[in-house]
Amino acid sequence: RTLQASYGNFIVGSQFVPASECRKMPRRFSARETARLQGFPESFKLHPQRFYRQMGNAVPPPVVCTIAASLLYTVCIDPPTDISGSALRWGWYETAHLLLDAKLLNI
Structure with a gap:
């Protein structure tokens, strides 16, 4: 699936981390998790507010x-x-x- 630049605002059809025994509801991927999914190194600096847009528009x-x-x-x-x-x-x-x-x- 494609990570959308509007991921932070998008609800229907968004990708979520599945629920687990500890967490009953699914959650959104964190900013760092989206960077990892795209293949960015841990040292890569994410924009403080627009990280979902940054990752959604990125080429891995x-x-x-x-x-x-x-x-x-x-x-x-x-x-x-x-x-x-x-x-x-x-x-x-x-x-x-x-x-x-x-x-x-x-x-």
């Missing part, structure tokens, strides 16, 4: 890394060595790890 980072890896491979770009700690370096290595995992899983 693992999807972006996979597409980026394909593009990087196609244009034969080597991993950056002179940009220590940058987002580009992080993206390359995240992409490489995702590709390696996919190869190991025969995806």
Whole structure:
């Protein structure tokens, strides 16, 4: 299912965490849970009020890394060595790890 940007306001058809023995009523996913479902790292900062909109409009980072890896491979770009700690370096290595995992899983 798709996480909707209006998740915080949407009632009919919304996704809920099922009820349990401890909790009799279903509940909405928390802001952090929606970020985890989208594949964002724990360190990702959520907007203080608009986190459901932020997650509902987001493209999951693992999807972006996979597409980026394909593009990087196609244009034969080597991993950056002179940009220590940058987002580009992080993206390359995240992409490489995702590709390696996919190869190991025969995806």
